[in-house]
Amino acid sequence: MIGKRVLAGTSGAKFGNLRFATSGLPNFRTTTVAAIETPCLPNIRATSESCLPNSWTTRSAHSEPACLPCVGTTTPVTLGTICLPGTSETSCLPSIGATTLSWRTSRRGFASYSAVLDYGEVPTPKGLPVIGTTLSLILAGGPKKLHKYIDRRHTELGSIFKDNVGPVTAVFVSEPEEMRKVFANEGKYPVHIKPEAWLVYNKKHDCTRGLFFMDGEDWLTYRRKMNRLLLKGDLTWIEECCEASNDVFLEQIARTSGQEFGDLERRLYKWSTDTVLAVLMGAESYRTNYKKIENLATILADDVKQVFETTCKLQLIPATLAEKSNISRWKTFERTVTRALNTANQTLDFLDKYVEKDEGLLVKMREEGIEDDKMRTIVVDLMLGAGDTTSNTMVWALYLLGRNTEMQDSLRKDLGDSMLRNTVKETLRLYPAAPFLTRVLPDAIAVGGYQIPRHTLIVMSIYTSGRDKRFFTDPEEFMPARWCRDYSAATPLQQNASLPFGIGARSCVGRKIAEAQLQGALGRILREYKIQLCDEKQIEDVLEMITKPERPVKLTFNKI
Numbered sequence: 001m002i003g004k005r006v007l008a009g010t011s012g013a014k015f016g017n018l019r020f021a022t023s024g025l026p027n028f029r030t031t032t033v034a035a036i037e038t039p040c041l042p043n044i045r046a047t048s049e050s051c052l053p054n055s056w057t058t059r060s061a062h063s064e065p066a067c068l069p070c071v072g073t074t075t076p077v078t079l080g081t082i083c084l085p086g087t088s089e090t091s092c093l094p095s096i097g098a099t100t101l102s103w104r105t106s107r108r109g110f111a112s113y114s115a116v117l118d119y120g121e122v123p124t125p126k127g128l129p130v131i132g133t134t135l136s137l138i139l140a141g142g143p144k145k146l147h148k149y150i151d152r153r154h155t156e157l158g159s160i161f162k163d164n165v166g167p168v169t170a171v172f173v174s175e176p177e178e179m180r181k182v183f184a185n186e187g188k189y190p191v192h193i194k195p196e197a198w199l200v201y202n203k204k205h206d207c208t209r210g211l212f213f214m215d216g217e218d219w220l221t222y223r224r225k226m227n228r229l230l231l232k233g234d235l236t237w238i239e240e241c242c243e244a245s246n247d248v249f250l251e252q253i254a255r256t257s258g259q260e261f262g263d264l265e266r267r268l269y270k271w272s273t274d275t276v277l278a279v280l281m282g283a284e285s286y287r288t289n290y291k292k293i294e295n296l297a298t299i300l301a302d303d304v305k306q307v308f309e310t311t312c313k314l315q316l317i318p319a320t321l322a323e324k325s326n327i328s329r330w331k332t333f334e335r336t337v338t339r340a341l342n343t344a345n346q347t348l349d350f351l352d353k354y355v356e357k358d359e360g361l362l363v364k365m366r367e368e369g370i371e372d373d374k375m376r377t378i379v380v381d382l383m384l385g386a387g388d389t390t391s392n393t394m395v396w397a398l399y400l401l402g403r404n405t406e407m408q409d410s411l412r413k414d415l416g417d418s419m420l421r422n423t424v425k426e427t428l429r430l431y432p433a434a435p436f437l438t439r440v441l442p443d444a445i446a447v448g449g450y451q452i453p454r455h456t457l458i459v460m461s462i463y464t465s466g467r468d469k470r471f472f473t474d475p476e477e478f479m480p481a482r483w484c485r486d487y488s489a490a491t492p493l494q495q496n497a498s499l500p501f502g503i504g505a506r507s508c509v510g511r512k513i514a515e516a517q518l519q520g521a522l523g524r525i526l527r528e529y530k531i532q533l534c535d536e537k538q539i540e541d542v543l544e545m546i547t548k549p550e551r552p553v554k555l556t557f558n559k560i
């Protein structure tokens with residue numbers, strides 16, 4: 001009579017390794033007892049048509065919600081005994097992975113039971129002892145293909161599974177609602193994972209770093225201040241700064257119009273660096289002094305690119321080991337980071353001299369009461385961190401548009417803000433710069449029907465959720481129009497399925513800068529030029545810290 005005990009029990013009552021959360025129970029004491037006594041879950045489907053008093057819905061971690069038909073009888077029926085792990089009939093629930101069992105009666109409304117399975121039940125790929133599934137990852141193409149490997153695992157094991165990636169065990173989640181739940185439970189000081197090589201460097205050189213590396217109260221204090229400056233209120237000033245750096249970029253395009261726009265990636269790093277410098281100085285100071293800072297901006301952009309490349313080369317080796325054995329890759333990385341930090345510091349001193357008006361982020365940060373040393377730390381990190389994501393997103397946008405000249409034509413006919421926003425959104429859906437977002441939660445949480453202990457590394461598979469065909473028809477297709485408000489498929493679930501900037505308190509603080517920069521530049525390029533790829537062959541995406549094209553994109557801007 002476990003069912004009865006469940007009904008009479010309270011929400012969260014635990015039986016064996018199952019926990020039941022209940023809702024609406026008082027109404028169901030009599031009618032549903034019999035039904036609740038019955039469900040050996042795998043049998044529900046088989047017997048429902050003839051036996052269940054009303055309509056049932058089962059939702060499992062692995063299957064779509066399925067509504068079992070109403071059979072029009074109101075007589076409670078006992079089908080058997082509930083199967084619970086730890087009782088004599090133990091095998092049913094874990095095998096189906098059911099998480100919620102809910103039912104509806106004509107007179108009494110709705111109630112549901114959630115069965116939360118133990119952490120040990122989280123689906124796990126078969127792996128070898130000690131090395132876990134590392135071998136499978138290597139066979140799938142290694143860390144560069146990690147996002148594809150994880151995507152395949154989701155297809156195989158469902159929207160939640162546990163895997164060892166190298167020495168780390170992580171729970172991967174791809175269901176939008178469950179990802180939201182993780183963010184909603186991230187606590188006051190959300191914790192994300194930082195690249196190990198950087199942590200080792202910071203420790204060795206006693207180097208304090210910006211927002212991405214901060215934690216606890218220190219992070220919250222400065223994050224709130226930066227939110228006020230970069231995400232809230234009237235942000236037209238940011239658009240003006242982006243316009244100023246886009247002018248420089250568009251001039252370069254004009255000079256090379258009709259020929260291959262060589263060194264695309266490097267030039268886009270420079271464009272992203274210019275944008276950050278313009279934001280720091282303010283649009284007018286940047287325009288007036290651009291020539292004076294141009295050389296330093298070029299050196300900084302190249303340094304940032306190299307930091308990124310040398311960090312990627314350390315991806316395969318545990319950084320602590322690389323540092324201890326002082327291998328040449330570590331030495332190169334260390335040298336490159338030190339140089340980039342010096343260049344960024346030097347650039348900041350230089351910029352400060354040329355801020356002429358009461359404008360720009362440097363002035364605003366001082367007004368916000370951010371102390372000079374803290375400002376330096378935060379700003380230097382913005383210079384080092386912002387280049388990769390925006391430049392790379394621009395490469396993908398140009399590639400996707402270049403492959404689809406008809407799309408370019410149709411966008412040109414309706415080049416309003418919303419279409420440009422949709423184009424950036426769609427680019428990031430297909431190629432999210434960060435294909436995984438990480439959180440380590442302060443408390444245990446039920447995700448996807450499993451109890452995840454506190455401090456477990458939870459990885460949100462943004463790449464997989466953004467290509468989920470339940471939310472995006474023809475998910476591999478580049479279709480900016482799918483984000484139009486009147487497009488029938490644009491649902492809140494879609495919004496949650498594509499989270500390139502993350503969500504919640506620790507989401508990207510530079511989002512408005514990135515969007516203004518990308519939308520502004522794409523609008524001007526599309527208005528004035530046709531983007532033509534030099535090589536039409538499809539380019540695969542690889543993971544090198546961010547989702548990148550596996551070979552350089554080559555293209556020409558042809559004046560319209």
Ligand code: HEM
Binds near residue numbers: 437502506508509511
């Ligand atoms: C397309 C461009 C960009 C994308 C896709 C992107 C994406 C992200 C993501 C996914 C995070 C981590 C969120 C998390 O852990 O939940 C993040 C954090 C961050 N981003 Fe961006 N970003 C972009 C551009 C920028 C730019 C232009 C800046 C600055 C000018 C910037 C500054 C930061 C900072 C400082 C953090 C750390 C925030 C914190 O830990 O509080 N990002 N970004």
